[in-house]
Amino acid sequence: MLTLTTYKFKGFPSKEETAELMGLFAEHGAAEGTISHYVFADRSGGIVIAENDSAMPGYETSLTYSEHLSMETKVMLTIEEAVPAILASLA
Numbered sequence: 001m002l003t004l005t006t007y008k009f010k011g012f013p014s015k016e017e018t019a020e021l022m023g024l025f026a027e028h029g030a031a032e033g034t035i036s037h038y039v040f041a042d043r044s045g046g047i048v049i050a051e052n053d054s055a056m057p058g059y060e061t062s063l064t065y066s067e068h069l070s071m072e073t074k075v076m077l078t079i080e081e082a083v084p085a086i087l088a089s090l091a
Contacts, residue, residue: 001052001053001054001055001075002049002050002051002075002076002077002078003050003051003052003058003073003074003075003076004047004048004049004073004074004076005031005047005048005049005058005071005072005073005074006045006046006071006072006073007045007047007065007069007070007071007072008044008045008069008070008071009043009044009045009068009069010067010069010070012043013068017068020068021065021069024064024065024068028061028064031048031050031057031058031061032050032052032057032060032061033050033051033052033057034049034050035049035050035051036048036049037049045069058073
């Protein structure tokens with residue numbers, strides 16, 4: 001299962017809150033199955049693209065960071081996966 005998670009900071013974090021969040025990240029590392037992780041240049045949040053067989057790794061990650069971040073996750077398909085279904089729906 002390929003997912004795209006967009007996360008945003010809850011408010012604009014102070015230096016202390018940022019240090020706490022970085023401590024969590026140092027302790028827990030990247031989410032299981034992470035393919036890429038980008039942060040927005042305006043410091044408002046970022047995105048994580050991950051691939052896992054279950055939703056559990058993403059759920060566990062959201063529990064770890066939910067005090068600091070709000071998250072929205074979308075399940076994605078590659079274009080190669082999606083096109084046959086799109087074409088079949090047009091028949």
